[in-house]
Amino acid sequence: MSKILFSLTLAATTFSAGLALAQAPDQADEIIRGRYQAILGDCAACHTAPGAKPLSGGLPLETPFGQIIPPNITPDKASGIGNWTEADFRSALKTGIGHDGKRLYPAMPYPAYTRMTDRDIGNLWSYLRTVDPVFNPVESNQLPFPFNIRLSMMGWNMLNFAPGEFRPDPSKSAEWNRGAYIVQGPGHCGTCHSPKTVLGADETSEALQGGSLQGWYAPNITGNSYIGIGSWSEDEIVQYLKTGTNGHTIASGPMAEAIQASTSLMADEDVKAIATYLKSTEGGPAQKPQPIPASDARMKVGAAIYHDTCSACHGGDGKGASQLFPALAGSSIVQQPSSETLTRLVLQGSQAVHTPQAKTTPSMPSLGWKLSDEQVAAVLTYVRNSWGNAAPSVGASDIGAQR
């Protein structure tokens, strides 16, 4: 008897599932395109905590104003966005105002997502409806007074926010425009890579010229050949975004996560378009400054520490080893105005990103136990001013803050 009942239930389930699919053939395409939008937008980077169910809420983001926890955006009615309408979602991405008129904080990069096309947002919404609903209540707003007053974002938006869809530049190629759209819109590259104003908004006049966040310095990614990605060919940029490594460098930190969850999964032509666009952008100093002379006392100490501690992997000539150890000579991350990322790598160590094309994940050991603040400052000053590199010296006081 129970067997018959089971077969009947099974048949009924199969039938109804088949019916659902048969009813919405177009939606399948939409959902698939929406899933790709979620990759372009790297929703998971913030909204999925490591090891947690997809999009069920993320790890706290440290902002200069306090902590914000990325919310649960699964279709769960009680704790996710199950009660939202498509109009709510569109409004959140286009204007920063969500369900019930709740104002979002720009840690959610709506200043970038506002550039997205209606079609892309619609597809993304269709995809988000299909994600497994997860009950996980998250109180996003952990900010201290007065930042915890969401209405204050009204004033912020008036000062800092220019809503509106991306407008293609007809004088440029379709590929360039596609790249600009991804970088400025769904890819929201500037959220990390653009410097911030005192109000935490992107400094639009210095877009993609490098910014500091969460204890990392996201480097200049304009076409500047001294400090940006100008010295990389388009193919090398593509290789970096697809695999996390090219002959020059290896991604780590938040960029490693972005590569793993987003850029490595993008369509080849989209990554190519990003490279084309980034190469065309300008920003940062045109002239390299004079390097600090090797006779400087800090440089001498730095040289000794470098040759005793770092050269085994990065080489006496700073050239590293392709795919295994990043080159320091000519590296743009090494010569950024801020040494925040370098300090972090030396103190904490780092592991290379894992992608299907680059599985080795070589790692740099933590040297924080071994080097004093003065010694880290000296070796970084040396690395930033040797083999043709030139960048401001690093002070011991900059190191202590990152211990």
Place this chain on the structure above:
Amino acid sequence: METHCLKRPTRRQFLSSVAFTILAGSAAPVMARSISGSLPWEARSADPPVQVKPGGWLFFTPEEAQTMEAVADRLVPADELSLGGKDAGCVLYLDRQLVGSYGTSSRLYTKGPFMPGLATQGYQAPDTPAQRYRSGIAALNAFTRETKGGKRFAELAPADQDAVLTDLEAGKITLPNKVDAKSFFNLMLANVMEGFFADPIYGGNKDMASWKMLGFPGARYDYRDHVSKHNQPYPLPPVSIAGSMEWMTR
């Protein structure tokens, strides 16, 4: 006897063995960890050796330390090549080793049976290095008191100390309390050499004295820049795990 061999397992034995097999089988996947994607990695992970700092003895009594310093200075005498074993910190090294896992043999199998082994099999007796130094130094001083006019080893003239050590090494001396003279000498010699040549971070080899003497470059691990420079001396000074004087910022 025969009935024993032919005894069939009872139903209970059979069932419990099956249950055990199933339990053991299902426990195995829990114990093994499968790693896919990137290798496990943690920021700031390090297991550095602790820098030994001089100041006080943690294992030796002052008299024992004095004896060992005298021994170290005869095994590694100060000369035009290097400083002596005492000033190089060999006894400081040894003192810290004896209060650590080496002294207590805590990383070795130390249960019986205890049988005399071949020379190639190493030390086979139950005493730990800490116990051997405690009884060995006492036996050495008791021996010199008895045979050298009431003097402790450290109070003897260097030539007399050399004579005693030479006889110890040759096994010509019988130490009291069944201490094996030859074996104790070899223990001291090995440990003093370790202190003299090991990284200064462990308390001996002060200022990398032995490495400078030998021209040993220290804790380095890459020589690609120098491999092709034939018949040229290696230019860089030795470096310890803890760094070198060249790293001093002031």
